[in-house]
Amino acid sequence: MEIINIEVDFLVVGGGTAGCMAAVKAKQKSPDSSVLVLEKANIRRSGAIAMGMDGVNTAVIPGNSTPEQYVREITIANDGILDQSAVHKTGLLGFDVIQELEEWGVKFQKDNEGKYDLKQVHRVGKYVLPMPEGKDLKKILSRQVKRNKIKVINRVMATSVLTQNGRAIGITGLDVRSGDMYVIKSKAILLCTGACGRLGLPASGYLYGTYENPTNAGDGYSMAYQAGAKLSNIECFQINPLIKDYNGPACAYVASPFGAYTANATGNRFISCDYWSGQMMLEVWRELNSGKGPVHLKMYHLDESTISEIESILFDNERPSRERFHAGRGENYRRDGVEMNISEIGLCSGHSASGVQVDEFMRTSIPGLYAAGDMANVPHNYMIGAFVSGRVAAEHAMDYIKDIDHGDVDSDFINTERERLLAPLNNPNGIPHTQVEYKLRRFVNDYLQPPKSPKNMKIGLEKFIDYKNVLDELGARDPHELMRCMEIHFIRDCAEMAAKASLYRTESRWGLYHYRLDFPNRNDDEWMCNTIIKKSLENNEMTIFKEDLKPYLFDVNLNKEKYDVSVA
Amino acid sequence: MALTNNRVDVPVIVDESKCLDKCKACIEVCPLDVLVKNPDTGKAYMKYDECWFCLPCEKECPTGAITVQIPFLLR
Numbered sequence: 001m002e003i004i005n006i007e008v009d010f011l012v013v014g015g016g017t018a019g020c021m022a023a024v025k026a027k028q029k030s031p032d033s034s035v036l037v038l039e040k041a042n043i044r045r046s047g048a049i050a051m052g053m054d055g056v057n058t059a060v061i062p063g064n065s066t067p068e069q070y071v072r073e074i075t076i077a078n079d080g081i082l083d084q085s086a087v088h089k090t091g092l093l094g095f096d097v098i099q100e101l102e103e104w105g106v107k108f109q110k111d112n113e114g115k116y117d118l119k120q121v122h123r124v125g126k127y128v129l130p131m132p133e134g135k136d137l138k139k140i141l142s143r144q145v146k147r148n149k150i151k152v153i154n155r156v157m158a159t160s161v162l163t164q165n166g167r168a169i170g171i172t173g174l175d176v177r178s179g180d181m182y183v184i185k186s187k188a189i190l191l192c193t194g195a196c197g198r199l200g201l202p203a204s205g206y207l208y209g210t211y212e213n214p215t216n217a218g219d220g221y222s223m224a225y226q227a228g229a230k231l232s233n234i235e236c237f238q239i240n241p242l243i244k245d246y247n248g249p250a251c252a253y254v255a256s257p258f259g260a261y262t263a264n265a266t267g268n269r270f271i272s273c274d275y276w277s278g279q280m281m282l283e284v285w286r287e288l289n290s291g292k293g294p295v296h297l298k299m300y301h302l303d304e305s306t307i308s309e310i311e312s313i314l315f316d317n318e319r320p321s322r323e324r325f326h327a328g329r330g331e332n333y334r335r336d337g338v339e340m341n342i343s344e345i346g347l348c349s350g351h352s353a354s355g356v357q358v359d360e361f362m363r364t365s366i367p368g369l370y371a372a373g374d375m376a377n378v379p380h381n382y383m384i385g386a387f388v389s390g391r392v393a394a395e396h397a398m399d400y401i402k403d404i405d406h407g408d409v410d411s412d413f414i415n416t417e418r419e420r421l422l423a424p425l426n427n428p429n430g431i432p433h434t435q436v437e438y439k440l441r442r443f444v445n446d447y448l449q450p451p452k453s454p455k456n457m458k459i460g461l462e463k464f465i466d467y468k469n470v471l472d473e474l475g476a477r478d479p480h481e482l483m484r485c486m487e488i489h490f491i492r493d494c495a496e497m498a499a500k501a502s503l504y505r506t507e508s509r510w511g512l513y514h515y516r517l518d519f520p521n522r523n524d525d526e527w528m529c530n531t532i533i534k535k536s537l538e539n540n541e542m543t544i545f546k547e548d549l550k551p552y553l554f555d556v557n558l559n560k561e562k563y564d565v566s567v568a
Numbered sequence: 569m570a571l572t573n574n575r576v577d578v579p580v581i582v583d584e585s586k587c588l589d590k591c592k593a594c595i596e597v598c599p600l601d602v603l604v605k606n607p608d609t610g611k612a613y614m615k616y617d618e619c620w621f622c623l624p625c626e627k628e629c630p631t632g633a634i635t636v637q638i639p640f641l642l643r
Binding site for chain 1: 597622639643
């Protein structure tokens with residue numbers, strides 16, 4: 001294991017949606033600064049949108065909606081727990097991002113008059129803008145990175161954040177092909193490594209049959225935690241209504257504007273709105289437990305040309321292998337509903353609201369460390385939010401680094417990290433990562449899948465803590481297997497945080513995401529606040545505490561405005 | 569510790585008659601990095617059963633040598 005040392009001004013960890021945008025914006029703002037994108041896969045096809053995207057879900061377009069309306073809707077949808085100023089950024093800058101993407105060659109759907117053809121999927125307001133030709137989105141982004149002459153290192157996975165006196169000064173990384181170790185010093189670091197998509201175990205039992213791109217194992221959640229950053233509201237899980245077994249979106253966001261809807265076994269509606277929320281997921285859970293399941297996405301009542309149009313979008317974008325999944329089972333949207341199921345849990349602020357705590361400039365609680373995209377806690381942020389947060393972080397960071405020098409790397413820390421990375425390689429006959437990961441994630445299902453029970457969560461928490469010892473038994477035979485082993489460390493950290501946070505918030509909130517059987521009601525008197533997880537730097541223990549919400553920019557009366565999508 | 573090799577049905581199928589020896593397109597775009605070249609034959613194959621059935625390997629193969637199946641457990 002060689003050690004490769006690099007020094008840059010601004011390091012972007014993760015070359016997905018947020019990361020590509022951040023790198024371009026950093027370079028545009030400060031052309032003389034050195035910007036490096038570190039990517040575990042290859043930025044041409046990496047991250048959540050590796051195969052493109054069929055639309056944007058949070059488009060605030062003048063004439064259709066305002067940033068204030070958007071912030072109000074997300075405030076209500078997220079049961080009041082948010083930093084409105086961060087969500088407001090998505091509303092304020094999203095239109096700019098859309099226009100810039102258009103200049104780069106991304107096509108958005110327009111009506112006959114040439115206006116953006118927005119669709120209503122949310123409870124109130126039109127925020128969904130289709131991109132029927134969005135399949136090459138990632139290629140377009142990576143081309144911009146190249147055009148701006150930004151350095152990219154593919155196939156290197158960050159493993160830890162380096163700090164000095166409480167400031168972030170770099171990262172360590174693992175070349176997942178050569179096994180070399182990277183030590184990268186940077187004046188500012190942006191973590192944008194996506195969701196923790198490999199937390200729960202899919203019902204299929206296939207470790208990588210996840211909703212999220214399975215490369216996203218909670219890397220950033222874990223690295224930020226280990227460096228001492230605050231994470232917030234980790235009990236607010238990501239749970240999605242997905243195509244059963246396939247575990248991809250069905251996808252009502254695309255199909256519902258055409259007249260499709262989520263139905264129960266009798267073909268009737270049971271939710272009034274197909275926008276994903278914990279409240280919606282609770283309705284799905286109730287329906288499934290009422291004997292009216294399974295639920296399905298219903299399109300078979302639509303005419304041929306409409307179904308063909310839906311198919312042309314769904315079979316070309318985001319998860320195009322849907323087509324062969326359905327074909328293999330002899331399913332046809334003209335005749336069959338798309339059977340849906342409740343997914344295993346994950347952590348993702350792009351869809352729900354748990355992640356590394358950030359302010360409106362995407363600063364974490366550690367100076368020099370930023371977070372963006374799915375891992376940064378800006379509720380319901382989706383793809384536009386990832387672009388915006390990447391941009392905001394980069395532009396702020398380029399100011400921050402002006403008066404900053406590189407830190408000094410602690411050689412003891414590097415040696416310890418090197419030993420940690422070498423351990424599985426030195427134990428080639430140890431337990432394979434597949435088995436270690438399977439069991440850990442099965443425990444996540446057994447003890448954390450909502451509805452949540454206190455004793456279950458306690459057992460889970462103990463098991464996840466004990467599992468540190470199991471990680472010592474991991475064996476790897478090559479750098480690729482070592483990558484998977486180190487990802488299990490990330491997953492274990494996320495599991496422990498998920499159990500700890502779920503036990504702490506003694507109320508129910510966000511519908512199914514945090515539905516506790518022992519505290520079934522929302523309790524605003526005690527819990528209209530953030531829960532913060534942070535590693536104690538004195539004894540390395542996981543601590544959890546309440547923190548006040550930031551004052552709202554816009555008053556919302558949450559007693560009056562309840563997010564209710566049930567069909568009476 | 570004793571280890572054994574389990575047989576698995578892998579999702580990514582490579583038609584070796586079409587796979588070009590010097591081409592690495594599929595290997596470079598796979599997010600999970602599961603494809604490698606067989607050093608003896610120069611042909612790509614799926615070394616690690618860790619597939620998201622996302623299709624970049626199939627789409628970017630210049631000769632159409634690759635077919636991605638839905639993994640058996642989901643199929």
